[in-house]
Amino acid sequence: MDVKLLRKGTTLVIRIMEDMDHHSAQYLRQKIDSEIIKSTVKNIIFDFSKVNFMDSSGIGIVVGRYKNIQKLNGRAAIVNANPKLMQIFEMSGVLKIIPAYADLEDALTSMCG
């Protein structure tokens, strides 16, 4: 149970269930990318509600997936990230290109509504 992928229309909700570091990065990338490729995913939402720990390897995972869907005019969002995660997203400039929302409903309304 390392990542749960849920479809909400053309939006893919990616709920990561483990620590995000260099060790987990490759697995997460493969799992997420294979879902994005095989289906008609337009937008993606990263749900961090189950992530207690993330280092800068997490930035690579998020920005890498964002770049892929952006080529197809898709959008990305971050939800439920704890303050420490938000600090890392903030200092790396991620929040300038990927908006963060307090919860999933807010993100879905904003992206699809």
Place this chain on the structure above:
Amino acid sequence: MQLINEMKLEFMSKSNNEAFGRIVAAAFASQLDPTVEELADIKTAVSEAVTNAIIHGYENNSGMVRMVCRLYDDGIEIVISDEGKGIEDVELARQPLYTSKPDMERSGMGFTVMESFMDRVDIVSEPDKGTTVTLFKNIKS
């Protein structure tokens, strides 16, 4: 600055030791009764330094990563070293968003994260000899 306790650890440069290294450092640091936030800062900074040793220091080769933790009355010092390929330009490596491995989706934020979450970060490196990163965090006990 009086030394209270010290520990030394060596582990192979395998990526599953990134979590092991940061958890050990945090467990040792907990003797100073840090806040939850201070512990999270230590775990994140150690994870960055250990990851650097594994993917940049040793690249795909196997080697040993060494970690020394010292508790002082005013904080914790963590020294993470490898005997890998070293960093040619330490100042460049410290720059936010600079990465020597963009193809691996590395963000180039490792040293910036360490500097933001710790009170002092010293880097000593010599090409083909290895890198030593010394992290210090003030903890008021």
